[in-house]
Amino acid sequence: MDTNDRERTAHSNSQAGRAIRGPQSALTDYLQEIGVSDHFRERRRQEAEERRRQAEEAAALREQQAAAAAPAEQPDKSQEEDAEEEAAVAESSRAAQRRVQPKRTAKKKKKNDSYDSGEDEADYRAGLNKSSARKGGHFQRCEICDKQFLMRADYALARLLCPACRKSVDKAAQPAKKPAARKRLAEPKPPVTKRKRMRKTADGLLELDQRLPSLQDLCVRAIARNIDQVESFGDVSEAVTLKMCRIVSKMRLLDEQTLGLFLGRTRTSVTLYDCAKLSDHSLGRLLDCPSIDSLYLGMCGRLTGARLLDFANRLPSLSSLTLEGAFLIDDDMFAEFFRICGNRLRVFHVRWAGFGEKAMRALVVNCGGLEDLEIAECTNFNDACLAMLAPPVEQSEIDLQNVARALRAQLRGKSSGDMAVPPWRALPLQHLALSRPHHAMDHKTTMRVIETVGPGLVSLDVSGFKDITDEFVTAGLHKHCLNLRELVMDECLEITGAGLAQYFANLRAARTGRAGESLECVSLERCYRLTVEAVQELVRSAGSSLRKLNLNSADDSMTKWGLLALAGRMYDKEGVLVDLSWVRCTTDLVLEDILSCCPRIETVRVYGCPHVTQFAPTRPGLKYIGRESDTL
């Protein structure tokens, strides 16, 4: 034991006297700075060791006592029996120790866990070592019974009372309170911990809005929290209902009870962000709103094909539909839906669904009025589907259409009178988004589609088309997409900086005469081969009209001169967003130059830019997202 003690003292001495420290990681530095340390771990370990030692001592003492008592009590028993009994007693006492020990440690651990470590830290900073206080404490004399008692903690109490007397006094003072509440009252309130404060900051950051919440927001949040007590909203504007639905969805409270609040006979637009808790049957209640023209169902994994056809049949003015995660609806059901909806469908967005060739064919053949099409991340959407947006050139494609028509006619049980294939016609698309396909999209097919639908397009999203090359940009986009406002080409790996530079230069030359018609949103995320020239040309051609510019991860050949090109040209639109994440040449100085020239930039994303620090330029209304120094 003595050696143990000596070792421990030496150990603690060496810890306490350690003034010189080696190099530390940035994380350790940071944790130390905000006051997070692992001292309490060390202390817990010591306490546990101490307890174990005491238990061992007690057990040894009991063994000795048992050994001494056994022969005295039963003198007529034989030596062997004695030995056996002794072993049994020792065994049982050890077993009892084992039974008790884990319980005690578990309890202790629980208690330790329930304390916020912040309290321990506070004690440490105040120089009060809890374990030493527990060992020694102060002896005080009780004011009532005059008994000596051990005062364990340094409570600032009005009267010095032993535990028994304090208990009775408390009982007399507050007879109505529950014992637990009284206990809590008697103990000093733990200080507001650092962790709690950090959590609050984290909540704030999640909202991404540093301004004071508006009264509307406060009300909406309060109502959303108590949504189960609301019977109806009464006469509130659509925007407020939408916001409410958004918050309720975010809190995952949108279910059969609350659904009714967002429906109504007069509603023309219904947006349900989270339908995960709504069964197919409850989604049928949407049919009670016959004037719906625009429907958005997010996470609608429980929506069945039959219900979708109900929507098509019984919502006569439905012209805009967005489905997210409609896994139960298969290709045939989509095809039937398009056949029923026909020309009245204007907007169709589908993400994460089994949308494949049959559906696409039905869409092209039946929905001649489609203006806005989005098919994102659909597993069955392949190159053949994409090709249907362009006129069929190969006999195989024409045959494909023929077969489909024949099959469809059979399904409908009609005579073969309408078997004739109607002439192919282009969809009047203005917005086309085919982002992140799960199958490779051929460069030639993409070019054909752009030639067909390009002239009408206002926005185009071809994210994740990994096979398209510079020719798509210089020949396809430049020649055919003259009205383009939004261009999203995230992760198009074959596109080079030279190609983009040429495209933007051509764009500028073509648009010199026409003011105010230029790109407003350009997203080139993960186009790793982006160059300085491309950015310079982009700013020259579209700088004054840009609202959103995403250069995320364009790091390979980017220098600060490319970024400095941004300075001074983005001043026409409100609330400009610039994403410079992972462009590591972004520094405080570069940002200062850019922001001083572009007063309308409101959001700057700088994930993974280590040179953007807390000293980056600030001004009211400007917010940084992802800055390293803002890390919690």
Added chain:
Amino acid sequence: MSGTEESPTVKLTSGDGFSFIIDKAVAKQSATIMNMLDMSTGGFTEALTSEIRFPEIKGQVLEKVCQYLFYKHRYADEGATERVPDFEFDLEISLELMMAADYLDC
């Protein structure tokens, strides 16, 4: 038209007859009231008399709105930090308060 163009305060009257006289700078935290008091856009009667009636809003709700305007005026510069206390209100009036806030744009 009592020539109170320079008046530093504005009187807000609720539908059930309660009046709240508050500072114009505070009242202008609401975009709707700011537009009403703006002389450059032609000058509404409200701007001339410095008195605005809200027949749709109850006194209890308007009182809360005024409290919020003061709260916003006091803490707008601080932003949503931990130093700023939460704005408290009864759940019973929250729907009406939301509609009032929707109208007043604050």
